[in-house]
Amino acid sequence: MSDWIETLDGRRTGEDRVTFDHPDPARQALDASVVTPLAHLGVLDVYGADAERFLQGQTSAQLSLADGHYAPLTCFCTPKGRMLANAQLLRIAEGHYRLLLHRGLVAPLAKHLDKFAAFYKAELEPRHDLALIGLIGVEARALAEVHFDVVPPSLWHQAGNEQLQVVTHPGPRPRILACLPEERAVEIVRQLTAQATLVGNAAWCLHDIQSGLYWLTPHHQDALLPQMINWEALGGISFKKGCYTGQEVVARAHFRGQVKKRLYRAQLEGDRLPEPGAAVRDANDKAQGEVLAAELDAYGQAEILAVLSTKEEIGPLSVDGQALKLLKLPYPVERLDPEALAEQL
Missing domain, CATH: 2.40.30.110 (Aminomethyltransferase beta-barrel domains)
Incomplete structure (x- = not known):
């Protein structure tokens, strides 16, 4: 477990699950506002002079749309169209992109992409020094604006700067995700607990389920076409961009209705x-x-x-x-x- 979560007295009950003393996180998230460490998610940075061109040939997203405001959903596939990972893609700065995905797929995806990055001026860096925090509830947007000092954006958009990014996710209750350095996370979470209950990340995962949003895990890596998780219905596939690995199979499944x-x-x-x-x-x-x-x-x-x-x-x-x-x-x-x-x- 990350040191910052241990400092908050969190307990790991699995590789990607954290709990706290407050029972029934789902009920807490239904009745009030909650804050939770998103221990099941991880971060992979891609940067360099050729980062955009490199990613354009590997991912289902149209890279020109990732402009620092819109943060598209995307996926990475095998030549047979099976997903190796799905992610949200943020543009942090010119030549610097950030992928939010399941933590268990950060290292495998980096290893896979590194084989192609060698032909570009692009580097991959798993970011173990960053923390991901989730806010759920009717006060989530207001709390984010106060404690992250940024106005939360619309769905699947980003706001913030190079040190802290905020994105909005769907759900039966408003949801805000923040990415920031670990050394700031403990202080901000402690401030947030004055108005939001600190709960385990099961609450966030339940909202993903209720949103019809599935983040690929190692269990189903290289097993599913993107359409099998409704990825095109969430805007996770651009059918207007050029070729990328697996594009032919993904496009054929869509246009021929073969899902x-x-x-x-x-x-x-x-x-x-x-x-x-x-x-x-x-x-x-x-x-x-x-x-x-x-x-x-x-x-x-x-x-x-x-x-x-x-x-x-x-x-x-x-x-x-x-x-x-x-x-x-x-x-x-x-x-x-x-x-x-x-x-x-």
Whole structure:
């Protein structure tokens, strides 16, 4: 665990999970404003004279849109179109870009990209010296403005400077993510706890589930097409840019309608959290998909994101003996061009 989290008396209950003494983080986030260390996320910086040109050939984002205001979602794929990581892309300064992604994929992605960076004036640096803090609740924007000294931007946009960046994420409650040096994190979190409850990052992960937003983990690396997590419906794929690794397969799947599995949001009738990869089974015990993420909601029931067959009639479903009820996604499953998102203020 990072020293700054230990200083706040956080406890690790898994490689990417932190808890505090305040129980029931989901209920806390529902009833009030909360602050949480985002220990499951990490940072990878890409910088150099050729950083933009290098990334343009590797990522699904149109790099010219990442202008220091719009911070697009993106993904990195194999030549077969399977995702190695998905991320949010920030422009920190000229020739300096920052990727926010699952912490377990920072090192593997850096190793993968380094093979291509050798042909460019570009360098990769995992940033273990940076902290990520999340704010959730009706007061999240106001708290961010006071304590981070920046007006929070619109969805998938960034604000701040080279030392501190703030981005806005979707959710049933307002959500603000801040990236800043670790040495400042403890002081700012302690200031925030005067008005927001300090909770574990399960609260943030639950809001991701309720937003229909999945961050790839090592468990599903090199296994899913971007469309299988509805990435094009979130503006995570530019179909107007030139070639990038995996682009041909991703584009073909889109234009020919060949995506046979999609991301669904669901609730289980029980409080047992399934493991990532747990099978979603039909009435005949046949696997129709698998669980990607799971968290307990404010009422003690398991909510999940799962990749399921797009067949219209697959009947009753269950996970580990718990009946599954499909829930509505908060967005239409259709193409959303990042070029349109970039124009929003």
